[in-house]
Amino acid sequence: xxxxxxxxxxxxxxLIAHLDMDAFYASVELLRYPDLRGQAVVIGGGRDRQPVLQxxxxxxxxxxxxxxxxxVVTTCTYEARALGVHxxxxxxxxxxxxxxxxxLPVDFxxxxxxxxxFKDAVRRIAPQIEDRGIDEIYIDLTDLxxxxxxxxxxVARALKDAVFESTGLRCSVAVxxxxxxxxIGSELxxxxxxxxxSEADLTTRIWPLAARKVNGIGPKAAEKLAGFGLHTIGDVxxxxxxWLLANFGRSYGAWLHAAAxxxxxxxxxxxxxxxxxxxxxxxxxxxxxxxxxSTLSDLFTRLCERxxxxxxxxxxxxxxxxxKLRFDDFRRxxxxxxxxxxxxxxRAIRHAAGSCLKRVDLSQRLRLIGVRATGLVPTSGTKATxxxxxxxxxxxxxxxxEAHKWQVDLPxxxxxxxxxx
DNA sequence: TCTGGGGTCCTAGGACCC
DNA sequence: TCTGGGGTCCTAGGACCC
Numbered sequence: 338x339x340x341x342x343x344x345x346x347x348x349x350x351x352l353i354a355h356l357d358m359d360a361f362y363a364s365v366e367l368l369r370y371p372d373l374r375g376q377a378v379v380i381g382g383g384r385d386r387q388p389v390l391q392x393x394x395x396x397x398x399x400x401x402x403x404x405x406x407x408x409v410v411t412t413c414t415y416e417a418r419a420l421g422v423h424x425x426x427x428x429x430x431x432x433x434x435x436x437x438x439x440x441l442p443v444d445f446x447x448x449x450x451x452x453x454x455f456k457d458a459v460r461r462i463a464p465q466i467e468d469r470g471i472d473e474i475y476i477d478l479t480d481l482x483x484x485x486x487x488x489x490x491x492v493a494r495a496l497k498d499a500v501f502e503s504t505g506l507r508c509s510v511a512v513x514x515x516x517x518x519x520x521i522g523s524e525l526x527x528x529x530x531x532x533x534x535s536e537a538d539l540t541t542r543i544w545p546l547a548a549r550k551v552n553g554i555g556p557k558a559a560e561k562l563a564g565f566g567l568h569t570i571g572d573v574x575x576x577x578x579x580w581l582l583a584n585f586g587r588s589y590g591a592w593l594h595a596a597a598x599x600x601x602x603x604x605x606x607x608x609x610x611x612x613x614x615x616x617x618x619x620x621x622x623x624x625x626x627x628x629x630x631s632t633l634s635d636l637f638t639r640l641c642e643r644x645x646x647x648x649x650x651x652x653x654x655x656x657x658x659x660x661k662l663r664f665d666d667f668r669r670x671x672x673x674x675x676x677x678x679x680x681x682x683x684r685a686i687r688h689a690a691g692s693c694l695k696r697v698d699l700s701q702r703l704r705l706i707g708v709r710a711t712g713l714v715p716t717s718g719t720k721a722t723x724x725x726x727x728x729x730x731x732x733x734x735x736x737x738x739e740a741h742k743w744q745v746d747l748p749x750x751x752x753x754x755x756x757x758x
Numbered sequence: 759t760c761t762g763g764g765g766t767c768c769t770a771g772g773a774c775c776c
Numbered sequence: 777t778c779t780g781g782g783g784t785c786c787t788a789g790g791a792c793c794c
Contacts (some may be wrong), residue, residue, distance in 0.1 A: 381762080557789080588768080612767090617762085657786085
């Protein structure tokens with residue numbers, strides 16, 4: 338056993354791996370439809386675009402060309418990326434760039450199946466893993482036999498092989514002294530990459546990269562940095578720390594400085610409880626609270642029912658319920674209410690969410706509506722986890738007193754017409 | 759012809775309590 | 777009269793991530 342105390346003379350250098358599946362959803366689809374290998378394939382958009390098996394045994398696929406709708410690209414093959422298509426791009430735009438690309442619908446059940454498979458394969462070699470969504474994980478290799486010897490190269494190789502054997506899928510792995518560097522590293526040699534990084538690589542391999550490559554520097558922060566002439570990670574590293582604090586705030590400024598210098602002490606988190614569960618939907622066309630009253634009411638009720646079933650299946654009740662709306666101009670508002678008792682059934686959720694809705698001015702057309710449960714408390718008898726239960730939040734003193742302060746009375750979401758019965 | 763759905767974390771102000 | 781200070785909870789919004 339190593340004694341891991343920061344600053345101790347013989348504390349071992351941490352070895353953290355980041356493993357990222359290559360074009361995960363698209364690659365899973367290629368296992369099913371190997372005839373698409375080598376082609377530009379885009380996953381995303383709406384339903385009903387299943388490939389059709391023809392009498393001669395070949396499959397007929399939908400292409401992007403005639404796509405109409407509000408979907409975005411979930412992911413795509415490297416051939417599609419070469420045409421300029423990327424994740425989160427609107428499908429209409431992707432269709433202009435790659436009209437002949439094959440379009441496949443998303444199949445999360447299938448991706449979750451492969452997700453479990455690759456994670457199980459990794460866990461058999463290195464049990465300390467942190468889930469970062471369906472297609473990526475961090476792995477602590479520090480205490481793994483032999484990993485210190487070659488900076489984790491052999492283990493990384495073994496992980497990649499194990500993932501391929503169990504799934505037929507390729508991934509990219511980086512091993513580094515911490516999560517921040519490992520995450521950057523796994524992108525350096527994609528696809529099918531294997532990257533080893535040490536502190537010595539900071540100036541040569543990390544500093545020349547765009548600041549945006551740091552996990553935590555998003556579009557807004559990158560734009561602000563660029564406004565000050567800071568474009569690369571090295572630019573940020575060279576900036577005066579006091580200046581960073583003054584311009585980006587105590588917390589974020591300090592973090593920027595540390596991150597740009599490759600410093601990150603975060604541990605691998607092997608277990609966590611969900612903090613919120615939500616359901617939302619974007620309409621095919623913008624809807625108005627008055628003119629589309631019954632459509633909206635039905636959609637809203639259905640979202641509440643789905644949220645209720647998610648909560649019950651996962652074994653939680655919600656102390657706080659909220660709604661999220663997006664208007665036609667993309668303005669976003671949310672409202673939430675904390676209840677005297679946690680709830681998990683559809684009628685109660687519909688009632689609470691309906692009360693939130695009444696506190697919003699609904700004169701503008703809506704593009705999206707969502708329902709969210711927070712303050713999750715495990716319900717008895719289910720989800721027997723070893724982890725300590727989240728401390729239940731104190732119940733609200735009273736329902737929101739400002740319930741009809743703003744509203745022209747639009748009875749459309751009135752809680753008396755739940756329709757959940 | 760713009761921009762999905764599911765999350766996490768942070769900030770900030772006001773209420774409320776001691 | 778002239779104005780504490782710390783703590784927690786709740787709500788709303790925003791940035792960011794996959």
